[in-house]
Amino acid sequence: MTTPVFDPVSIPVFDTGTTARRRRSAKWRTHPADVLPMFVAEMDVALAPPVQRVLADAVAASDTGYAVALPELGQALAGFTERRWGWTVDPGWVAPVPDVGVGMVEVLRLLGAAGRPVVFSPPVYPPFWNWVTEVGAHAVEVPLTDDGSWRLDLPALERAFAQRPAAYLLCNPHNPVGRVPDAAELAALVELATRYGVPLVSDEIHAPLTLPGETFTPLLTVPGAADVALALVSASKAFNLAGLKCAAVVAGSAPMHAVLTRMPPDVRWRAGHLGVLASVAAFTDGDAWLDGLRGALADRFDTLGQLLAEQLPQVRWCRPQATFLAWLDCRAVGEGDAPFQRFLQRGRVAVEPGTRxxxxxxxxxxxxxxTSHELLTEGVARMAAALR
Ligand SMILES: Cc1ncc(COP(=O)(O)O)c(C=O)c1O
Structure with a gap:
């Protein structure tokens, strides 16, 4: 781990090459030590000071038992969503879950998805397939538009919704393409869902990472959405807390809250106590640090654009509106469907294969x-070297 930094001005501190390798998380242990990992969605950033403090205090007090998430998690989340997006969340309609994946699986069970179709839009975060399979449902893919704009394909979604699937899983903002669906697009989605009676489940884990100048629309703020939709939220991507296990399912109407009340009672015991403490601190006192992080990520995307133009002009990309993930079109580099193998084998840099x-x-x-400017620069240099 990096040395804790209690930064009074809340400027995110990124690891350098020396400090990053002290981490023992999946990002740093999946590949041999000579590989620079730039794949799994963990950031190389020191924790936000309010989060560091609450965790250090809990460990110092041996306060490591079971979590009691409510009411604090719901209240902290409601404060955050109101301040950031004007989204009024009722803290009583927030259900704690260990992570977004568990939350999604539990919600699919509550929606009676077993044996039925569940629709989502690739390219998308790979566990979308696994979640659907885990509950015994079957995946129906309605890809994003392939004209480079990566929008929801509303006519194709209408055809899929007419088959009365158990749910549509939205990725908002969308991983991996980094797009934030706009309010009109979401309104059209809600209209279709309402017309065909298809529940919507919106994975909003990347929402706090909407970049400066871009607008995130929480699905439940779209008129009519609260009657047909649930949202999954977490501090874990933006504040780098994935290992601590805390997320939440949010309802915005009495009928959808009634769905959540059928969640198995043991689920709440499975959320991590440290995750709850960290999430409450992040949602309550993390705004300044988060804004610093969003600025730093915008700077990284500027750097990436310059580095790609100089060193990998054959790679095309579209600057994301959210997340710390860049979706790189390497079709012109001539490695078929698996350019990641060449980057890994010849460049010793691990990126996620697009086909996942x-x-x-x-x-x-x-x-x-x-990651740091230094490691990003090294990563692109390794990719460029792999293609020489
Ligand atoms: C869109 C999306 N949903 C869910 C997750 C996983 O969240 P969790 O670790 O809370 O299950 C990720 C992780 O990167 C993600 O990108």
């Missing part, structure tokens, strides 16, 4: 820029 995100990812890779 579904067939539309063929020829793409996903690069994690949630």
């Amino acid at each position: 995100f579904g067939a539309p990812g063929s020829g793409f890779v996903r690069l994690n820029v949630g």
Whole structure:
């Protein structure tokens, strides 16, 4: 781990090459030590000072028992969503879950998805397929538009919704393409869902990482959405807390809250106590640090754009509106559907293979820029060297 930094001005502190390798998380232990990992969605950043403090205090007090998430988690989340997006969340309609994946699986069970179709839009975060399979449902893919704009394909979604699937899983903002669906697009989605009686489940884990100048629309703020939709939220991506296990399912109407009340009672015992403490601190006192982080990520994307233009002009990309993930079109580098192998084998840099995100990812890779300027520069240099 990096040395804790209690930064009074809340400027995010990123690891350098020396400090990053002290971490023992999946990002740093999946590949041999000579590989620079830029794949899994963890950032190389020191924790936000309010989060560091609450965790250090809990460990010092041996306060490591079971979590009691409510009411604090719901209240902290409601404060955050109101301040950031004007989204009024009722803290009583927030259900704690260990992580977004568990929350999604539990919600699919509550919606009676077993044996039925569940629709989502690749290229998308690979566990979308696994979650659907885990509950015994079957995946129906309605890809994002393939004209480079990566929008929801509303006519194709209408055809899929007419088959009365158990749910549509929205990725908002969308991983890996980094797009934030706009309010009109979401309104059209809600209209379709209402017309065909299809519940919507919105994975909003990347929402706090909407970049400066871009607008995130929480699905439940779209008129009519609260009657048909649930949202999954977490501090874990933006504040780098994935290992601490805390997320939440949010309802915005009495009928959808009634769905959540059928959640198995043991689920709340599975959330991590440290995750709850950290999430409450992040949602309550993390705004300044988060804004600093968003600025730093925008700077990384500027750097990436320059580095790609100089060193990898054959790689095309579209600057994301959110997340710390860049979706790189490597179809012109001539490695078929698996350019990541060449980057790994010859460049010793690990990026996510595009095909993990579904067939539309063929020829793409996903690069994690949630790191220092130094490591990002080294990563792109390794990719460029791999193609020489
Ligand atoms: C869109 C999306 N949803 C969910 C997750 C996983 O969240 P969790 O670790 O809370 O299950 C990720 C992780 O990167 C993600 O990108």
